[in-house]
Amino acid sequence: MKKIRFGTPEEFVPTKFCKNLNYQETDIQYDLSKITYKQTNRGCVIELPLQYQEEVYGFGLQLKGFRHKGTKKTLRTNSDPVANTGDSHAPVPFFVTTNGYGIYLDTARNATFYCGYGKNKNRPPKPNNAVTVTAEALYEKTALEEDTVMAIEIPYAKGIDLYLFEGDTITDIVAQYNQFSGGGCDVPEWGLGVYYRCYVKSTGDQVMEQAKYFRDNQIPCDVIGLEPGWHSRSYPCSYQWDSERFPNYREVVEYLRKNDFHINLWEHAFIDATSPLYHEMKDHSGDFEVWQGLVPDFVTEEARKRFSDYHRKHLIDLGIDGFKLDECDNSDFVLDWSFPDCIEFPSGIDGDVYHNLFGTLYMQTMLEALGEHETFSEVRQAGALASSYPFVLYSDLYDHRDFIRGVVNCGFSGLLWTPEVREGKTKTDFIRRLQTAVFSVQCLINAWYCEQAPWLEFGCEEEVKALLNERKKLIPMLKKAFEKYHRTGIPPVRALVMDYTADPETYGIDDEYLLGDSLLVAPMTAEQTQRRVYLPKGEWTDYWTGKTVPSGWLDVRTDNIPVYVKAER
Structure with a gap:
């Protein structure tokens, strides 16, 4: 270099x-x-x-x-x-x-x-x-x-x-x-399992009931996520448990931990006036608000320390080991909710520059709070030099084809992306989306607006269980891929053109990707009953059948997700 x-x-x-x-x-x-x-x-x-x-x-x-x-x-x-x-x-x-x-x-x-x-x-x-x-x-x-x-x-x-x-x-x-950038992120093995984010209005008792459903039915789930409803105020945030929905929050945390769940909490960094952080952060924030909440200046050490100390004392020491850091990106073409570029911060940073650094600085602040605790969390904005942060990007968008392209593209830039699953228009749509999530770096089912597990309306619990058990089988391979990422910088998920740069056939393929050292994944959307798959030069076998498959282009018709294994050299 x-x-x-x-x-x-x-x-x-x-x-x-x-x-x-x-x-x-x-x-x-x-x-x-x-x-x-x-x-x-x-x-x-x-x-x-x-x-x-x-x-x-x-x-x-x-x-x-x-x-x-x-x-x-x-x-x-x-x-x-x-x-x-x-x-x-x-x-x-x-x-x-x-x-x-x-x-x-x-x-x-x-x-x-x-x-x-x-x-x-x-x-x-x-x-x-x-x-x-x-x-x-x-x-x-x-x-x-x-x-x-x-x-x-x-x-x-x-x-x-x-x-x-x-x-x-x-x-x-x-x-x-x-x-x-500092190497690839090191992630805990549990972080490579299954994530389930509960309905936003869930009470503490309902969260425990959801967790019990997973264990009673032997459906794999490693991380339970709580959405904005756990806060007493969430737009902006109080970072305090809601006394009506979670009067028993300590019992909830203890129950989840006892039953081998890790716990991830949603938040964003805009601070509500009801929060204990508000007055001590007021002089360490920008001169514009978002949703009438403070915008902390995470450029300054003092702002990061106050924010991280609060989270460590009140949440992490309680047993929380993950966070979903929302809305640290910017307003979109539909709603103008974020701070303007002309905002002024105590550090002197410009608003447009802060938009592009906000997610990185937010991740750093939360990692300071977590200290020695391992995590594999979520964030909605990351940028340059972000490979060492154990956070995965997600979105409020939901086009399946775009989500697949995101998986393919993220490896070019030191980023991780989850093609999270929420609801499905049909059973086929839901299953196709879940197939993609299972064969990605983070298997996330985000049911934040679903009052029940989203597969129940389609009567496909057994198919979901089989796919999530398949995810469990992938964990050792994914752990090795992340260890390699941490050691060498080689991303765990890559576009075909990354490994096969000399092969022009790979140059336009944005709907297949390499996962780990040996898997090639070719997701399908609900609209597809068949697709073309390209296997670069080498020896390949079908992941599901073990049968040898020739390299080159092939036409595939399947209800499953096409996955192929490259022979080790």
């Missing part, structure tokens, strides 16, 4: 807050003279060449796009991306290409990446009077079958640190980026 500094970088950048940053400079082959930098009245611009047929991937959790060559990406934290424009729960200014390198820009601004645009070349005249009759064909006609330029614009900044990584495959490059 190699660091190149242009101009004078800003103060509040992701490396400033990366506690385990591991920069180890090495020789590189990339010709750095090809990278140009200029200052403009809009910020700064970096340009570098992209070769014809060089493909671009990454930029964080991209639910709407995969193969980014020829597109414009503005990396803005946003909870409701509606198009392939770069908006994301977890934008990361890191990209990789099929030409053996990756680049990380150390910024928390809403940077824009023009991924393969043509420069002024003083072209000779080339007569062409061809006419097209559709918009699609018209714009396809303008695609550039030539070398182009990656132009990166960072607003406001007067300088930037650029980090360049090289490797034989995209997996090699991403592993180095993750090692630079």
